[in-house]
Amino acid sequence: MLRMEKHMNRQQLLDLYYLEARSKLIDLAAFLDRIERAEGAPDFRLNALKEALPHLQDPGGERAKNVLLHLSDPTAEPIPAATTKAACGAWPGKG
Amino acid sequence: MRYIEPHAHMVSRVTDDYQSMVVAGCAAVCEPAFWAGFDRSSAAGFHDYFCQLTEHEPRRASKYGLPHFCWLCLNPKEAEDVGLAKDVVALLPQFLSRANVLGIGEIGLNKNSRNELKVLEMHVELAAQHDQLILVHTPHLEDKLKGTKLTLDVLRAHPGIRPERCLIDHVEEHTVKLVLDGGFWAGMTLYPETKCTSARAVDILECYGNERLWMNSACDWGVSVPLAVPYAAQEMRRRGHAPAAIDRVIYQNPVRFLSQCPKFKLPDAPL
Numbered sequence: 001m002l003r004m005e006k007h008m009n010r011q012q013l014l015d016l017y018y019l020e021a022r023s024k025l026i027d028l029a030a031f032l033d034r035i036e037r038a039e040g041a042p043d044f045r046l047n048a049l050k051e052a053l054p055h056l057q058d059p060g061g062e063r064a065k066n067v068l069l070h071l072s073d074p075t076a077e078p079i080p081a082a083t084t085k086a087a088c089g090a091w092p093g094k095g
Numbered sequence: 096m097r098y099i100e101p102h103a104h105m106v107s108r109v110t111d112d113y114q115s116m117v118v119a120g121c122a123a124v125c126e127p128a129f130w131a132g133f134d135r136s137s138a139a140g141f142h143d144y145f146c147q148l149t150e151h152e153p154r155r156a157s158k159y160g161l162p163h164f165c166w167l168c169l170n171p172k173e174a175e176d177v178g179l180a181k182d183v184v185a186l187l188p189q190f191l192s193r194a195n196v197l198g199i200g201e202i203g204l205n206k207n208s209r210n211e212l213k214v215l216e217m218h219v220e221l222a223a224q225h226d227q228l229i230l231v232h233t234p235h236l237e238d239k240l241k242g243t244k245l246t247l248d249v250l251r252a253h254p255g256i257r258p259e260r261c262l263i264d265h266v267e268e269h270t271v272k273l274v275l276d277g278g279f280w281a282g283m284t285l286y287p288e289t290k291c292t293s294a295r296a297v298d299i300l301e302c303y304g305n306e307r308l309w310m311n312s313a314c315d316w317g318v319s320v321p322l323a324v325p326y327a328a329q330e331m332r333r334r335g336h337a338p339a340a341i342d343r344v345i346y347q348n349p350v351r352f353l354s355q356c357p358k359f360k361l362p363d364a365p366l
Contacts, residue, residue: 074241079209089236
């Protein structure tokens with residue numbers, strides 16, 4: 001598998017994407033605060049999201065892949081029947 | 096700039112979108128059969144939809160000078176009803192010879208159920224019997240990884256299916272290698288909230304190469320952007336990629352894959 005040539009160094013990528021990444025990080029923090037201020041019990045999605053956060057510190061350049069794997073159904077067998085059409089973004093079996 | 100939009104649900108879009116796409120350099124649009132947002136009540140509803148994709152929508156696109164191609168199937172979201180699926184699959188052969196039909200798609204899985212798998216296998220068998228290209232939808236979010244693996248197993252198990260004639264769509268960082276390592280083509284869908292952003296799509300290209308990858312907007316009736324492909328091309332430019340490398344991904348790669356169907360012919364498009 002041939003990788004495409006990368007044209008930007010770390011400094012250039014920081015210049016291009018830092019503010020966007022900072023904004024997304026603060027949005028995530030504000031979302032967690034918003035959930036905490038609200039009443040009622042959360043569902044499995046909150047735990048799934050929080051448990052994915054340590055993957056941001058993973059070495060090896062596969063953080064996005066690792067977060068996606070963490071939020072995926074890890075089972076291999078087809079389910080007996082589809083009772084809904086929608087996906088929710090986390091696997092209920094984890095929580 | 097020239098580009099192919101290899102996956103767009105134009106029946107759900109307004110004519111302004113056609114205008115914008117053509118002005119942005121779109122040289123052809125390909126429309127897979129998909130879920131309308133509600134379940135059809137009978138095979139007759141699909142018959143009408145297939146007529147829309149093969150008769151009406153090409154005429155609408157032609158008013159903007161845009162070649163329109165399509166893929167036909169019963170989509171995975173309506174595949175839980177195997178009886179309906181059998182009736183719809185039985186309709187397909189009469190449409191496959193129509194001038195703008197590229198193959199069978201977008202087939203695949205949605206919730207990874209047993210019935211969805213049966214219907215996927217029915218479509219794969221039909222594609223093999225009629226020597227059709229295949230376009231695969233992979234499931235959303237938490238269901239994507241498992242659904243991709245199950246789908247690749249079905250395709251690999253059929254002796255009449257060649258991976259280079261199948262495109263597995265909606266890949267992300269956790270599924271792209273599975274697809275490419277199997278010899279299949281991979282599509283990245285550019286969505287504002289789910290699937291890939293432009294920046295992530297360029298990351299994937301830089302990590303996994305541009306040999307068998309394309310990008311599409313998959314614009315439909317939901318949150319989606321008909322100009323997502325030219326926007327991603329702009330992201331490639333911002334990252335320093337040369338015009339020839341961008342053209343490879345957004346024009347030449349779709350042409351390479353789609354030209355395996357002899358009906359995919361384009362007027363010469365300028366660089």
